[in-house]
Amino acid sequence: MRIEQGSTHEAVRRHNLSVVLRQLHLGGDLSRSELAVRTELNRSTIKALVHQLGGLGLVAEGPSDLRGTPGRPSPMVGVQRKRLAVLAVEIAVDSVAVATVGLGGHVHDRRRVERPDDRSEPAEIVGMVRALAAELIRPDRPIIGIGVAIVGIVRGDDGFVHVAPNLGWTAVPFGDVVARGLRPLVNSDDAPVFVANEGDLGVLAEHTRGAARGYDDVLYVSGEVGIGGGAIVGGQRLTGASGYAVEVGHLPVNPQGSRCGCGGRGCWETEAGQRRLLHLAGVPDSDAGPAAFAGVVAAARAGEQRARQAVEEVGRWLGIGLTGLINVFNPERVLLGGMYARAFDILEPVVVNVLRERALTPSPAEIVPAALGSDAALIGAAELALAPLLEHPDTGLNGRVSLTDQPTG
Amino acid sequence: MRIEQGSTHEAVRRHNLSVVLRQLHLGGDLSRSELAVRTELNRSTIKALVHQLGGLGLVAEGPSDLRGTPGRPSPMVGVQRKRLAVLAVEIAVDSVAVATVGLGGHVHDRRRVERPDDRSEPAEIVGMVRALAAELIRPDRPIIGIGVAIVGIVRGDDGFVHVAPNLGWTAVPFGDVVARGLRPLVNSDDAPVFVANEGDLGVLAEHTRGAARGYDDVLYVSGEVGIGGGAIVGGQRLTGASGYAVEVGHLPVNPQGSRCGCGGRGCWETEAGQRRLLHLAGVPDSDAGPAAFAGVVAAARAGEQRARQAVEEVGRWLGIGLTGLINVFNPERVLLGGMYARAFDILEPVVVNVLRERALTPSPAEIVPAALGSDAALIGAAELALAPLLEHPDTGLNGRVSLTDQPTG
Numbered sequence A, B: 001m002r003i004e005q006g007s008t009h010e011a012v013r014r015h016n017l018s019v020v021l022r023q024l025h026l027g028g029d030l031s032r033s034e035l036a037v038r039t040e041l042n043r044s045t046i047k048a049l050v051h052q053l054g055g056l057g058l059v060a061e062g063p064s065d066l067r068g069t070p071g072r073p074s075p076m077v078g079v080q081r082k083r084l085a086v087l088a089v090e091i092a093v094d095s096v097a098v099a100t101v102g103l104g105g106h107v108h109d110r111r112r113v114e115r116p117d118d119r120s121e122p123a124e125i126v127g128m129v130r131a132l133a134a135e136l137i138r139p140d141r142p143i144i145g146i147g148v149a150i151v152g153i154v155r156g157d158d159g160f161v162h163v164a165p166n167l168g169w170t171a172v173p174f175g176d177v178v179a180r181g182l183r184p185l186v187n188s189d190d191a192p193v194f195v196a197n198e199g200d201l202g203v204l205a206e207h208t209r210g211a212a213r214g215y216d217d218v219l220y221v222s223g224e225v226g227i228g229g230g231a232i233v234g235g236q237r238l239t240g241a242s243g244y245a246v247e248v249g250h251l252p253v254n255p256q257g258s259r260c261g262c263g264g265r266g267c268w269e270t271e272a273g274q275r276r277l278l279h280l281a282g283v284p285d286s287d288a289g290p291a292a293f294a295g296v297v298a299a300a301r302a303g304e305q306r307a308r309q310a311v312e313e314v315g316r317w318l319g320i321g322l323t324g325l326i327n328v329f330n331p332e333r334v335l336l337g338g339m340y341a342r343a344f345d346i347l348e349p350v351v352v353n354v355l356r357e358r359a360l361t362p363s364p365a366e367i368v369p370a371a372l373g374s375d376a377a378l379i380g381a382a383e384l385a386l387a388p389l390l391e392h393p394d395t396g397l398n399g400r401v402s403l404t405d406q407p408t409g
Helices: A009-027 A032-039 A043-055 A122-134 A174-182 A198-209 A268-272 A274-280 A290-301 A305-329 A344-358 A373-391 B009-027 B032-039 B043-055 B122-134 B174-182 B198-209 B268-272 B274-280 B290-301 B305-329 B344-358 B373-391
Strands: A059-065 A074-079 A085-091 A095-101 A107-114 A143-150 A161-164 A169-172 A193-197 A218-223 A227-233 A333-338 A366-369 B059-065 B074-079 B085-091 B095-101 B107-114 B143-150 B161-164 B169-172 B193-197 B218-223 B227-233 B333-338 B366-369
Touching (some): A009 A074, A009 A373, A032 A043, A043 A059, A085 A373, A095 A122, A143 A373, A169 A174, A174 A193, A193 A198, A193 A373, A198 A227, A198 A333, A198 A373, A227 A305, A268 A274, A268 A305, A274 A290, A290 A344, A305 B305, B009 B043, B009 B074, B032 B043, B032 B074, B095 B373, B122 B174, B143 B373, B174 B193, B193 B373, B198 B218, B198 B333, B227 B305, B268 B274, B290 B305, B305 B333, B305 B344, B333 B344
Parallel strands (some): A143 A193
Antiparallel strands (some): A059 A074, A161 A169, A218 A227, B085 B095, B218 B227
């Protein structure tokens, strides 16, 4: 609820319903007494809320937890993992992935394919997604929403992609393209479609189920060809006014640096991105790609000097950009994802050194590798699509789907 | 309330009490019907909450609003502006200011003096503050808290100043120094003391009563010798994990730039701060100061070429840093304060040009001058000290002060 507005008893009941469902979604199965402790609500309130969530088809009670708790045994409660699903989609530079995901972040099924061409049209990409999704959708598990992670700058409201340089897209109403292409498949004329930047969804995923869990102030920076990012501030994902926040790839770090596709010069991704690293390591442009990167890192680990220097030079620029972002966000944790996670052992000491030289305060953030690897954006896309149901368990489905007459899953 | 925890009816009542007091604090006198509209609470709830706030000595009802509203006339309600005060303090590089401020942001009285020496000890500074404050404090207006804005990097919990380069301080437990020095003066052993960075309090003030009012995503950048900043994200002040967020002065923007006092090179404030501007304009270091700055800006306006180029070059670096920060925050509005506000007419076109060249999205933020001038930090310090009372009108004073047996102010 917004701080400027008053609240009502009805709003409290709905807030508490959401809190209980979210605890189970994030925390796994819990006894009713554990729920009472975590939510600071009393047992009879918990009992009523669990009953209501059960009636909605969202949770089920199991046998009591008998693990030596004092007093009466307390029934275990868990989400219904398989009665509904969201369709999670990731559109990366070199692959497309689709998953069906239920409450609890339970992945029912997934597919990922390499993309043959990095200049595909939006409708072609959605066609690939549709073909993959068709294999995953089951009639007994209604799809309640569609979440899409994409390597581009996306308006939060409607999924309009302003620019996706690594896909070659400009001004694509991608939310509409997805809705047209996928809604028929999921048998819904109004399944909500959410599109967001993959860095923003990466940090959402890491905050929900990865290395940022339990941290309220987190910076996530993921490097491949470009550099993506996301931030959690005060426990919430930072979106900015229109959903463009934490576009860190184009931070100006070196006015004497190389030209960038964005029109600037010396953007962070021109200095600390994968192309720079491969170039420094002497890999010809025609050989660039994940395999070449893995080769350079292996050579660096084996002590090959040019490879080592290439990784370390990129690490130095990574550290310079992180210095600024740590000054801006004062995070507890910084998560490095993508190629930065894959070369973490070499990069981390270089980064820490730069931060130590330039840090303003004696408590710089802890630098850790991201935990979810290449699945982060997909997991984040699922969380984005599940959010309305978690926020409003009793109305989030908006009458589109009835779960209560279905078999228990 | 935190999203993870359940809520109770008692919490709702207290939340609503806070909402009503905050509406009056920020919005000035309002009729009870206007309060009902703004808070989305019904009239009888508003009546009860206003009655309770009246009993606490925090608001008073006046004559009805008869300006043609339909239905029964609705009594006007306003905060008690003079029954209590906070002590607001600003410690700037070249001056110290103190004000007493009541509910509604009503400034009862204020004093500002130039500082003779920019390397004063913390206790000396607090001595200056005490002498000024002694002239302002009145026995009939209890001081309920002390808020301090300072040009340094401050831990939010306890006001520990890690470093204040422009004061020559390192590792000063300044919250303690303030408490020891000022609590006896305000006749309280436990008046809460809050210390924060002046950029953070500048944005708080502009958001509450200045050019950022009504905006949920705001970046504030204020330049003098150093560059300070603050941000509002999703309607809340960004503090970071420990209170150090938005330390923008040391963003690395130019690896080939000048050495900075922080140990880095080419920090934003070495490229876009006042010293650089005066240096480019040919002002000798011995003449540096606000008067010299005003002279250069006047000369630039009059068409003197070297002065004009100096201001524009600083504007270019201001724009480069802002490009990065706009990519990070995606604000609706960017407020330029301090010397950037005083030279806004010359700087703004230069900045807009840089942003246009480098912006990633077609909706760059609106760039406006800050509205509160040199009072911003002081007004923010008052808001910081008033916050506990606004958050918990019935317990925020923690029994320290009773207002109900005092005359109406």
